[in-house]
Amino acid sequence: MVTLALLLLVAGWLSARGLARTLPPALWGTLLHGEGGAGAVGTVPYLIFTQVDLPRLVISLLVGVALGWAGLLFQQSLRNPLADPATLGVSSGAYLALTAASIFAPGLLVNGSAAITLAGGAAACALVMLVARKSRYATVNVILGGLIVSLFCGAAASALALFHEEYLSGLFVWHSGSLAQNGWDRVWYLLPRLAGLSVCAALLLRPLALLALDDARAAALGVNVARLRLGAIAVGVAFSALSVSAVGVIGFVGLMAPNLAGLLGARTLGQRMIAAPLLGGLLLWLTDQVVQSLPGLASGMPTGSASALVGAPVLLWLLLRHREDYAAPPDMRARDTVPSRHVPARMLVCCTLLLGAGLALGLGVGRDMHGWTWFSDSAATITNWRLPRVAAAGMAGAMLALAGSLLQRLTGNPLASPEVLGVSSGASLGILAALLLTRQLGMGEMLLASMAGAVLTLLAVVALNWRSGFAPQRLLLAGVALSTLLSACAAFLLTSGDPRAAMMLTWMSGSTYRATTDAIAPGMTLLVLGVVAALLGTRLLAILPLGTAAARALGVDVTLARLFFLFVMAALTAGATILVGPLSFVGLLGPHLVRRLGLLRPRAQIVGAVLAGASIMVLADWAGRVIVFPWQVPAGLVAMLVGGPAFLWFLWRSQ
Structure with missing residues (x-):
């Protein structure tokens, strides 16, 4: 709890300091209550405060919550503490689908990009599951397959970008996970969808708790393991695709949040279902505030790249901490x-x-x-x-x-x-x-x-x-x-x-x-x-x-x-x-x-x-x-x- 409070305190302090640089704190209360401060309304600082800074803060929380949910569902359904949207290739598959749609079928983007990113993420995840199926979804096979799918999707997207740079110039920085906002549209787009998916995830609490057992014991207790795993992964892919459609690829937040929840004392699945999304939101909020506070990086480094800088060492630490007996494949x-x-x-x-x-x-x-x-x-x-x-x-x-x-x-x-x-x-x-x-x-x-x-x-x-x-x-x-x-x-x-x-x-x-x-x-x-x-x-x-x-x-x-x-x-x-x-x-x-x-x-x-x-x-x-x-x-x-x-x-x- 001390660690959690410290992270929350640092994120709050960085946010307050950043907002104060845009608009003096003395005007916050008057603007929010509509009392006074009329001279500030309509000014550039006011517009940046209300249409850029505040939406960015909220979107970081919402996307972090989505990634925390996705990581928890992947890890629980696969019994794999190293699974998350990045390591399973879901985020990269969603981005490749969005890149291809932007070039070959831009009309599909008229009604939003969520369906396209969902299709791409689902296809990438299905490929990883197909590769790892023979090993019964062994940890290393799932992670290796997912990371290679990520590299392949990234290479394919880069190849498309080489020939259509004029159409994708605005997609490059966004691909790295840019939380920059220009209004509240994405917030209102994400909020009801995240709420609906959260309800779906919460309904899986009891059967997913049984999935912590091995497949045979879970099946003996009446659980349709294959259908449950498919459903949990599908909801996780939906969370991931929604976040990619909103802000691009954010790496490793879904990996860190569930594991950090366990380290902080969340032992049961119900406790982790509460803690992991909240920690995901907190981690992405904190990462984004750190990026904005560092001199020279506020406009140059996307938050997604910064999250990878933090997440990769966490993956190494979890690998060293994980006690699973990694059996080698039949080698040469x-x-x-x-x-x-x-x-x-x-x-x-x-x-x-x-x-x-x-x-x-x-x-x-x-x-x-x-x-x-x-x-x-x-x-x-x-x-x-x-x-x-x-x-x-x-x-x-x-x-x-x-x-x-x-x-x-x-x-x-x-x-x-x-x-x-x-x-x-x-x-x-x-x-x-x-x-x-x-x-x-x-x-x-x-x-x-x-x-x-x-x-x-x-x-x-x-x-x-x-x-x-x-x-x-x-x-x-x-x-x-x-x-x-x-x-x-x-x-x-x-x-x-x-x-x-x-x-x-x-x-x-x-x-x-x-x-x-x-x-x-x-x-x-x-x-x-x-x-x-x-x-x-x-x-x-x-x-x-x-x-x-x-x-x-x-x-x-x-x-x-x-x-x-x-x-x-x-x-x-x-x-x-x-x-x-x-x-x-x-x-x-x-x-x-x-x-x-x-x-x-x-x-x-x-x-x-x-x-x-x-x-x-x-x-x-x-x-x-x-x-x-x-x-x-x-x-x-x-x-x-x-x-x-x-x-x-x-x-x-x-x-």
Whole structure:
């Protein structure tokens, strides 16, 4: 109760101070009672006070209440303390639907956006539930599926925004969760709908309390578990969609509110149904007031980004606190460590031919206003422009695939990759921070900054999972939470107003637009060094998946070996991030592709991963240049749009 009172006191004090800056407190009472203060009515301060500041305060409370309800319903129905609209992909699905409707069917928005966001959120949630159904909605599978759906929806929305920026210019800041208001319309729109949904949620109290038991016991007590779970999730999706339609995507409030309610002593479901919505409103109100009170951020940083800065550490803390036994999915250890009689050379030849075809397409095939072209008369001139992009894409893909292959063998987890564990986000944050702290960055400085960010992220992942023995799925959750935190930090830095930060936006989407011939030599050097280091460690890569005890029995210094490979992975990820940015899934797709081709031994996997990763990114860069000509889609964005569904499929298959 002391904590709750303190939060309430701070939020109230910040609100009073902010309102006082707009209108002197002496006029508040007279204006509200209609007595005196006539001189203030109609003035700019009066209008800002009554039509901007007060509606924003109320909307923060209402949206926080909605997210608190949604988080509670998701967590109770799935028995998952890490579930909320952001981690289940509901908010991102709703935003993607709203973006698509704004472009292709704006007439649907005439009667409001709630129905559209509801459809998008429901579709995203249904996909997550479908992926996690085989595991009976295990915590990690639900969260991983939801976060990958969120990334995919975000990439799809970004792709749409690239081609229709003139229609979506007002949607960018709103997407990050903007509570800015211009009147009371949204308040009156939300209030009756939230009241109706709250009644529906309250009616689920008794059956949801039984759902705290396992499914079999709840069914024995007469509960239709499937129907009840579907109903509770549907109401939660409705709460989430309503909040997205009103203010955009607000992250992690739905995660924090129910868990904070439990920590503050709300033990029964009835108590949590009262506490969680109230705490959700309080948390969002407090976050918004903090954003408005910080110098330089009141108009630059959306509240949704600030809530992610707070929520991602909470997710990490809950992950460490959560005592569930995370059973690993059937991984590739046994199959990867069984020596085959011969290296399937024909598969390596196929990968080489695929890369050759990708290079031919990337350098020779294009589109112009007259149609398709193939090594035209101006081939030499065009090649000079295309070569840096193709080389950057190929080298980045090879580095990421090699780093992903090393990471998967090191952790014994087929779902691990530099992108999923947050290493790419850490590398990009290192570059962004260095760029804002210095006047100019050369290639060497960028590599050092990127490596520093990648190494620190890897060390954080290791520290968070040391006591759990690097349980594969716990490792993934920690990485995803760190990735979210680092992305929020990057968004925070981008609000600095520095023009150099604005230039980073295109790069962060995985673009090769700014690739130059100067980057080819250092990039190739780093790639060759990484391949050589990996090939020299093939014996260790064959032994480490056997387990710590077995590796030590064979004379391997496990700690030193892991640190060596962590450094190699960090260097490769840093180099790839410099070339094309952090957005791609090649670190996941490349290793899986070579395993599907039968390349199981470490040496064959290393060579195959390099060839496959380079092929994927070269083809992605080429497809991004020609598929929607004359517009261009960043290669990383194309890889993300392909890699997201692939990750979900791998997750579904691994259960």
